[in-house]
Amino acid sequence: MLSLARHRQTDLNPVPLFRGLQAVLVAFVLLIGFSAYAQEAQTPIPQTQTPQAGNPAPEAVQAPTVIKSIQVSGNQRVEANTVASYLLFAPGDPYSESRIDTSLKTLYATGLFADVAIDPRDGNVLIQVIENPIINRVIFEGNKSLKTDKITDEIEAEPRSIFTRSDIQEDVQRIIELYRQSGRFAATVSPKVVQQPQNRVDLIFEIAEGPVTGVKRINFIGNAEYADRELRKQIVTAESRWYKFFSSNDNYDPGRLEYDREQLRTYYTNRGFADFRVVSAVAELTPDQEDFYITFTMDEGEEYRWGDISVETQLDELDPEFLERLIRIQTGEIYNASQVETAIDTLNFAAGTTGYAFVDIQPDIRRNRDTKTVDLVFNVVxxxxxxxxxxxxxxxxxxxxxxxxxxxxxxxGDAFNRILLDRSRNRVRALRFFEEVEITETQGSSPDRAVVEVKVKEQPTGELSFSAGFSSADAFLVDMSITQRNLRGRGQLLRFVIRASSNRREIDLRFTEPRFLGRNLAAGVQLFDVTIDFLEEAGFRQSRTGGQLSLAFPLTENTSLSTRYSLRQEDIEFPQQNQCAALNATSQAGGARPQDLQLLSLCEQSGGRISSIVGYTFSWDRRNDPITPTGGFDVNFSQDVAGVGGDVKYLRTDVRANAYKGLYKNVIASATLAGGYIRGWGGDDVTINDRYFKGNFDFRGYDNAGIGPRLVQVDGETGQVTQRLNALGGNAFGLASAEVSFPVGVPNLLGSLFLEAGTVGLLDDSFKSDFVSASNTPGVEVGDACGAVTDDGNDATFVTCQRSIDDLSIRAMLGASIFWESPFGPIRFDFTKPLRQFDYDDRKSFQFTTRTRF
Structure with missing residues (x-):
């Protein structure tokens, strides 16, 4: 606005009252006028401004009433028409200060301009802009632990995009967050800009990564029922150790910490603690910014048990008493929150079978703090x-x-069902591809339509691990494996394993497609090369090289069936293998001696044979937890038929059942029944490498192949066993065990008491032996039947017999175990005392094993 400075003039008209005082009055008025003039002279006078080139002219005193034209200046890349398209006015529109102001904000919001000025100019609107520069290159300096591609995928800045300082600051925060997720909380990022011609800039991110910030210690406060060691197993975050250089969970991640809180809550509420809550989860950074101390403060509350369980419904077709019988929650059992979801699934299914597809089951959980019970009412509407x-x-x-x-x-298109959505979330989580899985729903295009959003957060699915250990059975153990559980993001499993111990060497490569042909059908292929050394126990070494194809699919929610086909070449080796040619020639001539029959049977199995095997396994799993069950059972029944081609013919049947029961807090009882039987068909007997060899951890208290049919050397006169020879294996076995595990009151230690009983036997008659192996008695020769020597009353002075013992005698063992979660890995000690055994058994009263990953 233009304004003119105005000077006030003072009129001097003195009244001629007293002529004698005229001079005095004139002097007084002059003095007043001079003071007023001096005060006005100190007031700034607005100066008339002359418009300069490049600057908009000052606003006129009178605002325009109609916009006559629009002119754009200062634009280099953006077309004038593009600028005009963001305006809320056009030529011919009435002038509006509000529209001018909104248009100015709109142009700024585009991010195209660093400065914008709008000058009306008597209706000829001038729009002067200064464009933001264009990013020429994005450069990263100092990033060593994170690849450039990983960073560029997360930030918005890229070549040929518009440079704005606000966007760059947001990118800086994104990069810092990436480093925090990788465990580097001391990382700093400094953006720098290098001006280039044609209003372009090079954007440089200078990164100081800092040290890896690990987890020094994970502490728990308020946990009286479960030890820190047990709770650390339930969470994903792990303490940093020098040998965990391939682990990605031993650094602090706020998102992972929230997931850990939920894992702890689930663990406690599934074990009776209905009031459990995590009061706080605090991560404190050490002064050197290298490690975090993580502290979970918890309120466990009291242990609850189930009270009254009932179903209420007003639906005519649903019988509440029938629905109550379907619920597998028993009054008096320890409270388990997961059982509620299982019961709701059961009720939903039952309601669906009667035609109620839109049933809503609302559980009403009522805690009785006085009686420490939880009453549960299912309202079915x-x-x-x-x-x-x-x-x-x-x-x-x-x-x-x-x-x-x-x-x-x-x-x-399906009917919305909250239970099925929750089950879907659990199924997605069970893939173990994601740190977080969240399913939310919002209203769709109409009130009867819903939009479901599945939000996930990826986690690493590849693993490279090395293991080493030692045990009393296998001496040394070395294990290397490479596993990718989500190959190419398709959910496929690829695993390569190399294992070696003193008596076993194995190479295994397997691939599994979980949804073959787009169906709920898991297809797998496996290649293997396995060598098992039984030289000390049974006098032979076996090798198997081949492959297997498998298909697996669920039958019901708790049952599944897997089928397989294996083709493998098998061979055995033994020390006397150089005698086979002569023995085979003697046998064909009909001159085989009894003492050579065992060696001859090994010779017949050497040289390599092809086994073509078809089999299946039926699984029934009702455990409440697949890792540390405290209730329920699981059963596996399998059969394999060899002889669909190949050189071997047999039918093998195996069954194993386990049951679990939580007795009190961490005290868990378990029972196992297992058995197997193999028999040849088509005139074939079961060869030694296909028989059952039990012992070691299959039957604690015995060495490898420590029980079952065995060659022994006996005194021909007394019948006493004088020497234990090779184990022969059996065609059948049975095993029963009962065990109770419990904490021993020392951190990182668990104990157990167990009772095991079992047997191995039923060797084919063609592999049994009974002959004189040495004699100094007249009329008794090597190769005679031992029974003839001991039964005819001869006064034998020196007779030694070799016999195969196979009587299915029951062995029983009482023992105790100690499990120690040591800093170098889990260590297990087993101490046993026989309740029933035989002289020819290969006993082991103490055994241990340990293994660690690094």
């Missing part, structure tokens, strides 16, 4: 009819969408 309009999946940077969608139990 008919819910609103809502259908799924769309399923959106976000956050999966590696895993493909269809891998997640195939775990969803609902698809577009």
């Amino acid at each position: 008919e819910g609103p009819r809502v259908y799924i309009e769309r399923i959106d999946i976000v956050g999966n940077t590696t895993t493909l969408d269809y891998v997640i969608r195939r775990e969803m139990e609902l698809v577009e």
Whole structure:
């Protein structure tokens, strides 16, 4: 606005009252006028401004009433028409200060301009802009632990994009967050800009990564029922150790810490502590910024048991008493929160079979703090009819969408069901591809439509591990494995394993497609090369090289069936193998001696044979936890038929059942029944490398192949065993065990008491022996039947017999075990005392094993 400075003039008209005082009055008025003039002279006078080139003219005194034209200046890359398209006015529109102001903000919000000025100029609007520069290059300096590609995938800045300082600051925060997720909390990022011609800039991120920030210690406060060692197993975050250089969970991640809180809550509420809560989870950085101390403060509350369980419903077709019988929650059992979801699934299924597809089951959990019981009422009502309009999946940077969608139990168009959504979330979590899985729903295009969003956060799925250990049975153990559980983001499993010990060497390569042909069918292929050394126990070494194809699919929620086909070449080696040619020639001539029959049977199995085997396994799993069960059972029944081609013919049947029961807090009882039987068919007997050899950890208290049929040397006169020879293995075995595990009151130590009983036997008659192996008695020769010598009353002075003992005698063993979670890995000690044994058994009263990963 222009304004003119105005000077006030003072009129001097003195009244001629007293002429004698005229001079005095004139002087007084002059003095007043001079003071007023001096005061006005000190007031700034607005100066008339002359417009300069490049600057908008000052606003006129009168605002324009109509916009006549629009002119754009200062633009280099952006077209004038593009600038005008963001304006809220056009030529011919009435002038509006609010529209001018909004247009100014709109131009700034585009991010295209660093400065914008709008000058009306009597209706001829001039818009002067200064454009933001264009990013020429994005350069990273100092990033060693994170690849440049990983950083560029997370930030917004890229070549040929517009440079704005606010966006660059956001990118700086994203880079810092990436480093924090990788365990580097001391990382700093400094952005720098290098000006280039044509309004371009090079953007440089100078990165100081700092040291890796590990987890020095994980502490728990308020845990009276469970030891720190047990709780550390339940969370994902792990303490840093020097040998965990391939681990990615031993650094602090806030997102992972929230997941750990949920894991602790689940662990406690599934074991009776209904009031459990994590009061706080605090991570404190050490002064050197190298490690974190993580502290979980918890309130365990009291242990609860189930009280009254009931079902209430007003639906005519549903019988509450029938529904109550379907619920597997028993009054008096320890409270388990996961059983509620299982019961709801059961009730939903039962309601669905009667035609109620939109049933809504609302559990009403009532805690009785006085009696420490939890009453549970299931309210079954008919819910609103809502259908799924769309399923959106976000956050999966590696895993493909269809891998997640195939775990969803609902698809577009299905009736909305909260239970099925929760079950879908558990199925996606069970893939173990994601740190976090969250499923939310919002209203769709209409009230009866819902949009489901599945939000996931990826986690590493590859693993490279080395293990080394020592045991009393295998001496040394070395294990190297490379595993990728989510190959190419398709949910496929690829694993390569090399194992070696003093009596076993194995190479195993396997690949599994969990959804073969897009169906709920897991298909796998396996290649292997295994060598097992039984030279000390049974006098032979066996090798197997081949492959296996498998298909597995669920039958029901708790049962599954897996089928397989194996083709392998098998061979055995033994020290007397150079005698086989002569023995075979003698046998063909009909002159085989009894003492050579065992060696001859080994010779017949040497040279390599092809085994073609078809089999299946039926599994029934009702355990409450697949890792540390405290209730339920599991059963596995399998059969294999060899002889569909190949050189070997047999039928093998195996069964194993386990049951678990939580007695009190960490005291868990378990029982096992196992058995197996193999028999040849088509005139074939079962060869030594296909028989059952039990002992060591299969039957504690015995060495490898320590029980079962065995060659022994006996005194021909007394029948006493004088020497234990080779184990022969058996065609059948049976095993029963009962065990109770418990804490011993020392951190990182668990104990157990066990009772085991079992047997191995039923050797084919063609592999049994009974002959004189040495004699100094007239009329008794090597090769005679021992029974003839001992039964005819001869006065034998020196007779030694070789016999195969196979009587299915029951062995029983009482023992105790100690499990120690040492800093170098788990160590297990077993101490046993026989309740029933035989002289020819290969006993072992103490054994231990340890293994560590690094």
